[in-house]
Amino acid sequence: MNKVCLVGYGNTKFSRENISIDSLLLSATKSLFEQNTNLNQKDIDAVIVSTNDNTKYLAAILSEIAGIKPKIAHTVESLCNSGANSTVSAYSYIASGLAKVVLVVGAERYDSPGQILDWDKSRGEFKHPIFWGSIFTKSHKRKFGTTEEELAIVSAKNHKNAQENPHAYSHKNYTVEELLNSKKLTEDLKVSDCSRSCTGASAILLASEDISKKFSSHPVKIKGIGQKTVSAGFTKNANFSCMQSTVDAGKMAYEMAGIKASDVDVAEIHDAFTVCELMALEDLGFVSHGKGAKYVKNLFDTENRKINPRGGLIGSGHPLGATGIAQIIEILQQLQGVAGKRQVENCKVGLVHNMSAAATSSTVLLLES
């Protein structure tokens, strides 16, 4: 099996702009080519598009407008973890020998159809994500005594981290008090507890390790992959204070990489809602269950950027199909030591956690410099 490295990236600013999906895909691809001058269109064996947009044949469309004639071209759609899942597909093509170099581009518009899963009849009329976010939050509060202030600290930390992310949707800084006073959406969720759907695109380049130095002086290895889908319907979650798909995906990734949670220096965590960051930190073994809030408060108080250094989904915005790719880019930059003011010192091992549809599916990647 060929070893696989991340060797390049391209970013766009996240916004609420009305931009067509093909323009978004091309912008991120253009950015990637501009930052990787050794890359030629002819080098690319496969093009994978990550999106929930309903436009058909997007990988072929992107290939044509970017002057690429790949062997393999297709779209990956898996709601909010489309990005990490498309990267797993890219990994598999290279590991199997079907491709040497794969371009993965994620893009989404602010009005993405991927925000609601119509199929899930068990949600009744409560289909909007704020309802499952409320149930998770209520359940975590009930089991562990999590407070509104502890949730507001997650949001404050991620908004603060996003200020140094030039591609973030918002650069506003908030005090914990301001966030505690933000508009209530439900008994358990405030506006400040929620990530926001937006427009954006991100691109990454993967290559077989044996040719990775052609494209990057500092390739980053994909050491571990874990994926688990427990169901499609939200109400099938066994309990609502723990995300079982994340537990399972994390275990698989750690086992494949031979890495423990305590070895991870920097992580991108899928904070769709503030409680999701606490739950994921617990489910991935960074802390025991119920200790996530204390852990995050310590990061906030000490200005430690270890978790969600680019600002997470809450600080950066959440263009669904691009989110997983943007998370991977952040860890890639951190491990290459080029994250600028966001840089976490001496990091060698990074983790990406990307999930979808009320944690019914999770993907965990472990990267090493």
Place this chain on the structure above:
Amino acid sequence: MNKFESELKKGNFIISECSDCKEIVWPPSNYCNKCFGHVKWRKPSEIGKLIEFSKKENVNFCIAEFEEKIRIMGTLIGEIISPKIGQRVKLKKCGLNDGQFNFTMALI
């Protein structure tokens, strides 16, 4: 429209149960997700238990579980002072209007 949806449209809540292995198939489907056997349709118990709840403005919503298997989200009506997890609930109303599924439960 399958049988579940056509009955729900009439205000009847029915579930699918495998004719072969007796597994309750939820969400409803024409085939068993354990053995792929054909299903038969039946009314479930209307009495379930409260799994979790929250509130948006003046609307209480919850997840309730019926027959230890079927979990649905719906509106929780009636006098709700301090609901307890595991407390018994009754399915009071259900429907399908303009593609929108809805379930209404009450604490008992």
